[in-house]
Amino acid sequence: MPRYWFRLEDVAPLAAHALGCELHTTTRAEALAGANNGPALIFSSTREVATLRSNGNPAWYDNDGSQHVAFATAWRHAPTGRTSHVHLSDYVHAFLPLTGQVTHLISTARNTGDSWISIHIDARDQHLISPYAIRTATGRDSIVPATCRWRPAMVTCAETGSVDYPAQIPDGYTTTAGHALPRFTRATVARIAADLDQLRAIDAMPGAYPILRLHGDVLTVLEETTYDGNWTWRQVDRLSPDSSGYFALGAYQWAWETTAQPSALAAFGRRLLTLARRPLPTARHRATQP
Numbered sequence: 001m002p003r004y005w006f007r008l009e010d011v012a013p014l015a016a017h018a019l020g021c022e023l024h025t026t027t028r029a030e031a032l033a034g035a036n037n038g039p040a041l042i043f044s045s046t047r048e049v050a051t052l053r054s055n056g057n058p059a060w061y062d063n064d065g066s067q068h069v070a071f072a073t074a075w076r077h078a079p080t081g082r083t084s085h086v087h088l089s090d091y092v093h094a095f096l097p098l099t100g101q102v103t104h105l106i107s108t109a110r111n112t113g114d115s116w117i118s119i120h121i122d123a124r125d126q127h128l129i130s131p132y133a134i135r136t137a138t139g140r141d142s143i144v145p146a147t148c149r150w151r152p153a154m155v156t157c158a159e160t161g162s163v164d165y166p167a168q169i170p171d172g173y174t175t176t177a178g179h180a181l182p183r184f185t186r187a188t189v190a191r192i193a194a195d196l197d198q199l200r201a202i203d204a205m206p207g208a209y210p211i212l213r214l215h216g217d218v219l220t221v222l223e224e225t226t227y228d229g230n231w232t233w234r235q236v237d238r239l240s241p242d243s244s245g246y247f248a249l250g251a252y253q254w255a256w257e258t259t260a261q262p263s264a265l266a267a268f269g270r271r272l273l274t275l276a277r278r279p280l281p282t283a284r285h286r287a288t289q290p
Contacts, residue, residue: 001122002086004043004050005140007253008117009236010070012106014041014054015098021056029093030055033128036097043094043119043129047087049074049176052096052119073252075144076176083176094121096129109136113220115237116140138238143181143251144170155182157254159210160192161199164259168246180256183246190214192249206231212249219247
């Protein structure tokens, strides 16, 4: 039976919405599960994606008019079109009641820094997802199949200021959205962290770039966000190296792209970093300037 991986930061607000609503929509999933009406998350699966949504009424809609959902993450093997998403054609709806056990699991995970929540779907559960089918974790157990082959590549994304970095990528595998799934050596992660510190020093806008902190074998990813009108740091990921010693930074989160050669944005980012590292002129040197 399949296990679906969701980002905890995507699921927790949906749970809060369902719990905060006085009314709850009776869904097909609830009818199939024979469950009592109450706050819940609704699991849905199509051939392409799996999602979770709140059953709170009024429903939560995005700006484009579609209902707000959390998407399960999955890889795609480009040569074959195969993905890690498993669609059970006769089991496309399931009902996850937000019992005290489930809400405690979610709140505890957020407090301890877990970034992922996985749901194990078992057709024998008769469309009712029990608390025992839910797991939270610091990281995904694997981002691609263990049998994949890795190859060197240069990658970039907006979160790193569009600067290119050397990485390894799984040959033929991307996210279902087509984004790369790189992993980095410890030295490269340290370089990215230092570069981001420099870019934040140049760009005074809070939250413009993530914050990386590497302590031992733990890589923490933070972002600046507002709370009660003040800027604070929020942990969005915590990573440990895989069995080969690589960190899968931003996997299934950042829109990584491979680059054949440095892009114009990458060149601009490098110029900014070069300027930031250049020492300021001394007072004596400034005095001699015309």
